Amino acid sequence: MRYAGAVVLGLAVVTVRVDAQANDDRLRGAFDPPTYASLHAVMDSARAAGLPAEPLVDKALEGAAKHASGERIIAVVRDLSARLADARTALGGYGTADELSAGTAALRAGIAPITLADLRRLRHNEQVTIPLAVAAELVARGVRPDSASARVLRLAAAGARDVELAALPHSIASPSVASSVSPPVVGAGEEAASPTSLNGPKAHGVIPAGTTKQKP
Amino acid sequence: MTDGTVVQFTLPIPAAHQVVVVGDFNHWDTRATPLRRTPNGTWRTTVRLNPGAHVYSFVVDGNRWVPDPAAPLAPGSDFGSPNSLVTVAPGAT
Numbered sequence: 268m269r270y271a272g273a274v275v276l277g278l279a280v281v282t283v284r285v286d287a288q289a290n291d292d293r294l295r296g297a298f299d300p301p302t303y304a305s306l307h308a309v310m311d312s313a314r315a316a317g318l319p320a321e322p323l324v325d326k327a328l329e330g331a332a333k334h335a336s337g338e339r340i341i342a343v344v345r346d347l348s349a350r351l352a353d354a355r356t357a358l359g360g361y362g363t364a365d366e367l368s369a370g371t372a373a374l375r376a377g378i379a380p381i382t383l384a385d386l387r388r389l390r391h392n393e394q395v396t397i398p399l400a401v402a403a404e405l406v407a408r409g410v411r412p413d414s415a416s417a418r419v420l421r422l423a424a425a426g427a428r429d430v431e432l433a434a435l436p437h438s439i440a441s442p443s444v445a446s447s448v449s450p451p452v453v454g455a456g457e458e459a460a461s462p463t464s465l466n467g468p469k470a471h472g473v474i475p476a477g478t479t480k481q482k483p
Numbered sequence: 484m485t486d487g488t489v490v491q492f493t494l495p496i497p498a499a500h501q502v503v504v505v506g507d508f509n510h511w512d513t514r515a516t517p518l519r520r521t522p523n524g525t526w527r528t529t530v531r532l533n534p535g536a537h538v539y540s541f542v543v544d545g546n547r548w549v550p551d552p553a554a555p556l557a558p559g560s561d562f563g564s565p566n567s568l569v570t571v572a573p574g575a576t
Contacts, residue, residue: 293510325507326561332511333548333562343561365535372536376558400536400570407555407568429534433572 290324297328302337306344313348318355319364322371323348350374357383358395369399376403377412382420389423397429398422404436487531488571492539494551497524499543506539506566508532513542534573538566 294310295303306327310320326347330340354370355362357380362370370383382402386395398419405415422432492504502518508530509515518526518541526541538557541549548564550556557568 322507325510328511329507329566330562332505332513332542333564335562339562369536372558396535397570397572403536403558404555404568404570407558430572430574433570436570 287320290320294324294327297331298337298340302341305337305341309341309345309348313351316352318348318351319367321364322351322368347371353380354383356380359384359387363394363396365396366394366399369396369403372403373399376406376415378402378406378416379412382416385420386423389420394429398432401432401435408436487533488574489529490532490569490571491527491529492518492541492551493525493527493553494518494541494543494549495525496543496549499526501544502526503542504528504530504539505542506537508537508539513545532569532571534571536568536570538568540564540566 291307294306298306306323310323313323314320323344327340327344330343335343350371351367354367354374357374358366358370373383374380378399383395383399386398390398402412402415402419405418406412410418418435419432422435494502496502499520502520503513504516504518505511505513516528516530518528520526539551541551543549550565551567551569554567554569557566560566
């Protein structure tokens with residue numbers, strides 16, 4: 268049993284190292300040496316502070332894909348690192364990469380830090396990625412941040428599961444939300460109901476990216 | 484990736500010659516995930532995504548960044564063009 272645990276831990280360490288190497292290769296291939304060096308330094312600092320590097324790598328690659336200047340990309344990645352730290356603080360000083368990314372997006376959407384803390388308290392044995400993502404999505408769909416927070420917290424306090432929380436943006440009555448009649452959030456294993464939705468912008472509007480199909 | 488949920492991305496843009504979707508799920512690689520044109524001019528592809536929040540955008544004809552008209556915009560626009568947001572819930576167990 269102890270041996271099996273050691274094997275699992277060893278595999279996890281190897282996986283992390285491979286991921287880190289892959290991230291480094293992606294950055295090296297996407298940037299000129301000075302920009303790469305600056306980004307590498309930002310990510311080293313983040314790792315030293317216990318923050319995940321993956322969101323920073325992805326943000327840098329987004330900037331490269333959009334042909335942003337190296338200076339701009341470095342500034343944005345540095346800012347994101349600070350915001351990840353803010354999200355971690357709000358979440359009680361810890362969190363997975365997905366939780367911190369979702370927390371950062373929620374804070375940026377205007378969700379108050381106390382909401383992150385409350386979610387952590389309410390779901391201390393579960394991840395808070397989905398509730399945070401849902402709060403940010405509600406704001407993106409036009410719900411006021413304080414109202415979005417209240418709705419998510421109410422469901423979380425009632426013990427709602429992630430899949431139930433994820434349906435929230437499509438169940439509330441709000442003028443800006445009412446136009447979205449089909450959920451873009453679907454749990455794994457659900458087969459998308461696909462209305463005649465591919466014939467133009469209006470029809471397309473009823474199934475955003477969340478039209479999902481679980482392959483057998 | 485063997486788990487996750489298959490998400491369909493569609494963009495009705497008949498005049499386009501090439502459409503790709505890029506996002507955190509493919510490390511913003513503009514060659515990784517092309518869409519295929521359907522006979523009615525809608526472009527479509529599917530991507531298997533892990534549970535969580537994902538940001539993405541379409542790139543039309545190699546240089547035009549287009550957010551998904553059917554999805555909410557992700558907060559912030561760090562590099563000028565806004566991204567779209569999709570939240571994938573884990574399967575109910």
